Amino acid sequence: MANALHIVACAGIVPDPLQTLEPTLAPTGPAIRNEMVLPAMLDPWAACALYEAASLIAKNPGEPQNPSKLWLVSLTPKAKLQQVMMTVAQKLSFELVPIDGPIGGFTDAHSTAAILAETIAALPGLDRGKLLLFGGWESANRGAGVTLQLIGERLGITDQFQGVDQIELRDDGPFEVLERVEGGRHQVSVCAGPPAVLGWATGNLPEPRNNPQIGMDNMRTIMPVLQKAKTAALDTNSLRYVSATLPAQQRTTRVVKDMHPEAIAQEIVEWIGKDS
């Protein structure tokens, strides 16, 4: 396929999941305790979207005079983003568009979407007719699960897919998308072509390996744009949280000796049945 793609991947950062994540109440609202000093990583769902985007670009590089392009747009504290980039920038080539903003999963999705949409609309050289807007359909921070749709709406993109695991471009322009549905199955859709919004589930690609040479190439452009990143003023008044808690762990342990494996299996089946 010779048609160039313009893919914009939206990705925030989240605390490393191995860290102790404890909700706390800061003056500005709910927050994760010590989040600014915890090691961070690219939001895993958005990271899958980014890897899929890079793979799609590699398969559809476009033409020399009209190449495919990948932007990574991120609204997050730029100092933390810089640390995360030391790993992400080694994995694939992209153009970073950072927006310096607050950390945490408690920002208002509408306000966030407005800033991201405004930034994407202003990207120099972006052809909306070729635009595929990628992101995660969930977030490891706090899955409001609406930000990507809202950006799409603001950009006037009505073809939207969520829980995407696969995209396959066809030669004549349309593409086929596999979206997750209940029961571990996929819904297959065929879209006439860009522009479209794709909220990714996990996709099928492994995490690309680090390659410092790619990293060095990326960092030549990343460091200057990080330094010049504009600061986003998010609307903090439109949303009020009543409380924030970690998802409760359901743990019911019994110590039983000499139970037959079949009886154990039967009990587990009954327990799963009760849950559904």
Place this chain on the structure above:
Amino acid sequence: MATTLPISQSRPMLTLPGDAVRQILWRFANRFDLQMLVSSARGVARGTVARLVASGERNTHEWTPAKNQMLEAFDRAGITAAFMEPEEGGFISGPKNLALSLAAFELAWVDGGAATASLAGFLALAPIHERGTPRQVMRYKSLSAPPQPGENRKPWRGAFALTEPIPYVGVDTGMLNGKVRVAEWSDGGEPWLQVEKRGRFITGIAYADFITAAAVSDDPRIKGSCIVILEKSDKGTFDRGTPTKKLVHQLSSTGDPVFNLKVPASRIVGGYTLKDGVIVPNFNHGEIIEAVFRRTRVPVGLMTAAKLLSAVEPVIRYQRQRFRGAEGTRPGSIRYEQGIQQRQDALHRLVDVWATGEAAASLGFAAARLFDALDPLEKQKDALLKERGIVGARAEMKAFRESQQRAIELLFKRAAGAPGLDSETWEADPLVQFLLADAEASVLCPATKLWNTGHGVNMLREAVSLMGGYGITEDCPGFLANKWMDAQLEATYEGPEAVQRRQLTVTMTSDLFLALFRVWTCEMRRIASTDPGTGACTLASAMNLWLWTLNHLQNATDPEGNKLYHGQRQGVTFPLADALCWLLASRAQILDVLELEARGASDPLAAEDLPATVEFLSDLCHTQAAQAASEASRICAELVFGYNRHPRWDEKEHHNCFLAEELEDLEKTMAGISAAAVDVLFADGSHPQKAGPCAGCAGSEEFLRLQSKLTTCLTGSRLAKDRAAETLSKVMIPEALDYPAAGPA
């Protein structure tokens, strides 16, 4: 006298120091190439390497396909390429001592053998890098560079074969067992050499494609010794030998190879010159290995430092969770929440481990940075000497003499803040800069290797003990028992402890180093006036004591009139070298914390918890400074007094004692003198039951004054330790370790 902060009323450090803090402490906050290397190496260490260890790959001496995957992971992650220049397939320009040290540090955080495997390849290339001809450099570095995208080739791997004679055969390590002879030499053609070499404990031998081997001439047509490059396709015997049955570092390949190969003379590293029909290597093996080892020993010291710091998180987690799950330990109770950390001893011992790790890392990274600064200066020096037509070691020494004097003068003037001495004056003389950096590097390198590994292994034992019985099991998170035993090898390979001590006894007494040391002592006092909580004053007092002791020992003799400070008298020189290492490590640690204090505020991430982090790290500095000072004091006292013969109860020395009758007379005029006198001889010749009359301190009064001052300078150090322990009991740690423990991967 050192003062210290009172028990802190502010909140303790929130989390374990993260990357932002480390990058400032170890001075690579503005080097994103190094930050990426760290990220990449960490991924390999806590991924591929950790899975290998967890799945039991250390349980075999053989080189396995799984272990080989680790090398491929190094290639993919850019670790192999870290040694190369960008035009050779690398991505880091300029000196790479800090880069290689950081990579080794990250790998050793999980497994020392993995770090050694990465370093072994660099070690093989290092002789070529340092002294190879341009053609040799291009060939072997290009072949060793990992394939670029689109390239389909396997990178070459190298091994370095120095000497390592079979033990107990009475061969000094300075002698080579490899022999080189002329095999063929046709008129006008290039000579061919026959190289015979038996290696022992050669790292990376199982997969090496080429060997840099040291050999001595066994032929009058070849002069002296050299390092020769051997390739596996060379004609003759290339036998990799049997794997060494190591109990440690099993993720690196080690064996005893045998080579008997015919190679062209162009394989002599650095080339050769023909003089009167004799092949004269441009560099003998000693010149090459000196340039190599002084650099590669630093990362080894940092490997042990990494292990010490890596032990902190698993030990804290173990201590806190020790009693959870036990009957009667209810969630929310102190026993449940704090576990063993209720006990001060557990906290204090972990503070000691952590403080040692910080000091070791600071010393090692300071040395690595110094070598990065030294590399270009060395090249400038070589060019300058060549320009002036100065050739040979003796001529060099003569040329350096004047610059050395100038270096000392400039050093003291700069330290005193002399007017008109701007950086231009300083930088105008590259020889002065080279000599100063060289004098410092010649001490910091062996100090890092010796102290980090030697004392580090002892402290790793302490870390293991803090895990109780769990510590010596395969299930112990953080592989602590492996790390403990591995560190013993780190203290041995690339020059065992005795070699490092021997080098220190020479380099630490150079005029230039001692001038630097004096300036550093004043610097510590200055720091103490602004940052008393660091223990800088304690350290300065210990540095004074060490310097006095060295000076004393260099001039003193034993009762037989033999000189005390003498190359052969290792009972004097070696302990003094040990004492110096403690002081240097503590100094480096303090300087790093000051760097964080000064620059942390401008980094948004480090600034987030800066005051508490600086306070905690300062407390670790103070704890370490006190321990360093105590060690130095103990060693110096032993050396100053230990070589004096103790007075005996014989007639010759009776004149020092009071006679009982004399005391009775004196008592009449000086009431109470009898109670003060301890050395009294009675009329029947009997005396108090002790070794002899008490030894005097004639000539050592100044020592006692300095030591007494040092003792009082320990004031506040235990309060600092208490504060650090308090922080340890509260600091937030991750929910789980980010690499697996033993078990199926």
